[in-house]
Amino acid sequence: MDRLLFGDNQFFGINHMSEEKARAQAMRFQDLDAILEVLQAATQEGIGTFMCTTHDRVGEICKVVKAEPERFPGFTFYPCMPYAHKYANAVTDHGMIGAVTHFMPEDGFLKSALTGGKALAGKDIEGIVKILIDAEMKMFSGLPTPVIFFQNVFVDLLLGMGMHGVFRIFHDHVVEKYRAEPAFITMNMPALLDALEGVGISNPIICSNINKLGFRMCGGFEAYEDTMRNREVRAVAMSVFASGALPPDEAIDWVCGLPNLHSIVFGASSRRNIRSTRELVDRYWRVPEPAHG
Incomplete structure (x- = not known):
């Protein structure tokens, strides 16, 4: 993994500290060209990995990158799925079973089975999970x-319900079908690491809030x-600035000193802010120390 990953929260009106700023960003980035301009700026600043949800607008970005690769040399996607809001809206419109079948192939056996309630009754979770992953991955074809990341809304729901076997299904399908590294986003890294190790997943990639203030770091x-000092985990830090509560210099200096830190994901709306973050990481990044178990 690159040590700096570019996130997409700013493009879709997500800001954990300011609703007003979130609304302003959502209005600005209604125009696809505004998003593409920022992504090009990131690429030109040496940050070519886009860690993104499977929002419909990301599908539009994928089409442009495929059609005009010269604008985005070496550009790489780290999909994060499933996109929770898309499924929440589908539940509202179609009901629970209808929401799942809405994203499945029209002629699929599982769609027919689900419509009749057979798959859920038969606990055919593995087949459902695989088909939904495949549906989410279609926009990234080519x-x-x-x-490939498992999104935190679903990860933490499954974690709380004790359905840890689904993590193994996700892991194996991503490895076998997409020849990719499976990764997980969570609000509670220590608890998730326990669960992943419990289903035989060792040294996983886990993205979570990691910042000097402990902002949204569930588990303490x-x-x-x-966990980062004494266990095997490849940590990806998000919310390193605690949504603007920490000065950038202080935030990056602190997080870069942690062992087993492999990457930082951040969002920015301008070339100036992208460059500033890159320069801080270049200044403070240390070679990650191994865990000591």
């Missing part, structure tokens, strides 16, 4: 996707530090 600040 594009490099070396790492000390538990995160202990």
